[in-house]
Amino acid sequence: MFDLFAKVFGRDDASKEVAKERLRLVLVHDRASLSPQAMENLKNDLLKVISEYMDIDDQGFRVDFSRHDDAMALVANIPIRSVKRQSLSK
Amino acid sequence: MGEAIVITSGKGGVGKTTTTANLGAGLAKDGHKVALIDADIGLRNLDVVMGLENRIVYDLVDVVEGFAKLKHALIKDKRFENLYLLPAAQTRDKTAVSPEQMRDLVEQMKEEFDFVLIDSPAGIEQGFKNAVAGADKALVVATPEVSSVRDADRIIGLLEAQEKHKPFLIINRIRADMVKKGDMMDIDDMIEILAIELLGVVPEDEAIVVSTNRGEPAVLNSQSRAGEAYRNIVRRLQGENVPMMKLEDESGFFGRLRKLMGFKG
Numbered sequence: 001m002f003d004l005f006a007k008v009f010g011r012d013d014a015s016k017e018v019a020k021e022r023l024r025l026v027l028v029h030d031r032a033s034l035s036p037q038a039m040e041n042l043k044n045d046l047l048k049v050i051s052e053y054m055d056i057d058d059q060g061f062r063v064d065f066s067r068h069d070d071a072m073a074l075v076a077n078i079p080i081r082s083v084k085r086q087s088l089s090k
Numbered sequence: 091m092g093e094a095i096v097i098t099s100g101k102g103g104v105g106k107t108t109t110t111a112n113l114g115a116g117l118a119k120d121g122h123k124v125a126l127i128d129a130d131i132g133l134r135n136l137d138v139v140m141g142l143e144n145r146i147v148y149d150l151v152d153v154v155e156g157f158a159k160l161k162h163a164l165i166k167d168k169r170f171e172n173l174y175l176l177p178a179a180q181t182r183d184k185t186a187v188s189p190e191q192m193r194d195l196v197e198q199m200k201e202e203f204d205f206v207l208i209d210s211p212a213g214i215e216q217g218f219k220n221a222v223a224g225a226d227k228a229l230v231v232a233t234p235e236v237s238s239v240r241d242a243d244r245i246i247g248l249l250e251a252q253e254k255h256k257p258f259l260i261i262n263r264i265r266a267d268m269v270k271k272g273d274m275m276d277i278d279d280m281i282e283i284l285a286i287e288l289l290g291v292v293p294e295d296e297a298i299v300v301s302t303n304r305g306e307p308a309v310l311n312s313q314s315r316a317g318e319a320y321r322n323i324v325r326r327l328q329g330e331n332v333p334m335m336k337l338e339d340e341s342g343f344f345g346r347l348r349k350l351m352g353f354k355g
């Protein structure tokens with residue numbers, strides 16, 4: 001219903017809205033992009049912090065940017081070997 | 091001590107050279123002592139836009155390499171005796187000059203001129219680094235298109251990372267008729283996306299092509315809308331608070347009539 005409304009009045013179709021939306025996404029990506037070196041540092045820092053709480057498989061450890069429809073996310077995939085006992089009591 | 095201003099963009103062909111020529115001529119017309127540096131080594135263009143291509147003897151690289159004195163390389167403008175151009179070398183490339191050498195050169199020129207305007211090449215490589223090296227202020231030119239705005243964003247990021255003075259935006263080639271139809275980003279859209287201060291908006295104008303053909307900057311043409319926009323930017327560069335020009339749609343019947351009758355916005 002809303003779609004139809006938007007179409008009839010031509011608001012969402014205006015090509016500048018398309019341009020703005022595309023720019024918004026691409027700029028989030030451009031601005032967030034870290035150099036390969038900075039990305040590696042981020043990975044190592046994350047690894048260090050998380051290792052204090054659990055035993056992680058650093059071979060399978062992945063950090064990447066991911067795009068979900070209209071938002072950007074930093075996604076980390078961290079395989080856990082075991083959780084340390086002390087972290088449970090915290 | 092003068093002020094050095096670099097005109098840059100990231101994307102090519104958006105109007106850096108046109109802007110440099112017009113702001114230079116406008117500032118000179120207002121009585122300031124102005125030097126223009128064409129930093130686009132290998133793709134010299136500011137000379138033809140200014141109509142000075144027949145007067146070149148020495149160029150920027152000759153000066154930097156100590157082969158020619160600055161005062162011998164500077165070309166005096168035809169119209170204003172307080173306007174000079176330091177042309178780019180045509181047969182060399184960007185690596186012929188280093189950012190340190192550019193900084194020294196600009197520093198030296200600031201002692202003699204009120205304004206030193208530097209026309210940057212497109213891109214983010216050494217040519218860009220050379221062009222911004224000695225600048226106190228940066229003007230980023232962008233057209234209301236996705237690729238141009240994206241590249242402008244990148245340039246702004248680089249300028250801010252270098253802790254240059256805050257960059258200012260000049261929107262070029264805006265078309266009121268397309269903005270009205272929603273087929274072109276408007277001024278607010280661009281400011282919102284790029285989040286920098288706006289210095290001016292220059293409409294798409296045939297007079298730019300005509301004036302480039304003749305080698306006469308449009309800023310000197312009182313009939314040109316783009317010229318008027320550049321005159322406003324010139325005043326803002328001198329610290330005046332000038333309201334943004336209203337974008338007129340001259341494509342409709344009344345627009346054409348207004349134009350015919352010589353009304354200005």
Ligand SMILES: Nc1ncnc2c1ncn2[C@@H]1O[C@H](COP(=O)(O)OP(=O)(O)OP(=O)(O)O)[C@@H](O)[C@H]1O
Nearest residue numbers: 102103104105106107108212263293294295298299
């Ligand atoms: N406001 C305008 N209206 C109409 N045409 C324009 C306008 N601004 C620039 N142009 C035209 O666009 C073309 C590119 O302009 P210009 O050479 O100034 O761009 P540039 O950014 O210096 O390019 P480059 O990156 O190659 O150095 C020229 O043909 C010029 O006449």
Ligand SMILES: [Mg+2]
Nearest residue numbers: 106107130135
């Ligand atoms: Mg140019």
